[in-house]
Amino acid sequence: MALFEEKYLTIHHNEDVQCxxxxxxGFATTENYKYGMNTGLEKVKEKHVSKWLADMANMGAISPNDQKWTNEDWFPRLLEAGIRTAAVVMSKDVFNQLAVKKIGKDMTDNSYTMHFFDDLEEAKDWLKDFEPQNS
Structure with missing residues (x-):
């Protein structure tokens, strides 16, 4: 059952993976992108999970301003909420791929692990089995 559903984004709590x-x-305007990302963050808090699965296979480009907002505003709040691991299914859109890789590269928090995939099932399997290293 979906926790949130709009034409550009559906958010689920995957109980099997605990994420x-x-x-x-599809394409999300800046307003929709930020609303969707913030809604996902609220669901993290509600469900008390430490894992995140971003299926971007059918997502359009992410603007440079949205990339900056994600790194500077949203990611710190995501980490504060307890997310430590993310699996990202890469978009077919080359501009989205570049943006997502830049966002991942700009992450400097060592308590957070992000891995990229081309296949949703591989991403789920990895995320389900991943155990963070204690520092």
């Missing part, structure tokens, strides 16, 4: 699963389904 919030964000399934993007």
């Amino acid at each position: 919030i699963h964000m399934q993007w389904t």
Whole structure:
């Protein structure tokens, strides 16, 4: 059952993996992107999970301003909420791929692990089995 559903995004709580699963389904305006990301963050807090699954296979480009907002505003709040691991299914859109890789590269928090996939099932399997290293 979906926790949130709009034409650009569906958010699920995947109980098998114990994660919030964000399934993007096209282009999201800045307003929709931020609303969707913030809603996902609220679901993390509600469900008390430490894992994040971002399925961006069908997502369009992410603007440079949205990339900056994600790194500077949203990611610190996500980490504060307890997320430590993310699996990202890469978009077919080359501009989205570049943006997501830049966002991942700009992350400097060592308590957070992000891994990229081309296949949703591989991403779920990895996330389900991943155990963070204690520092």
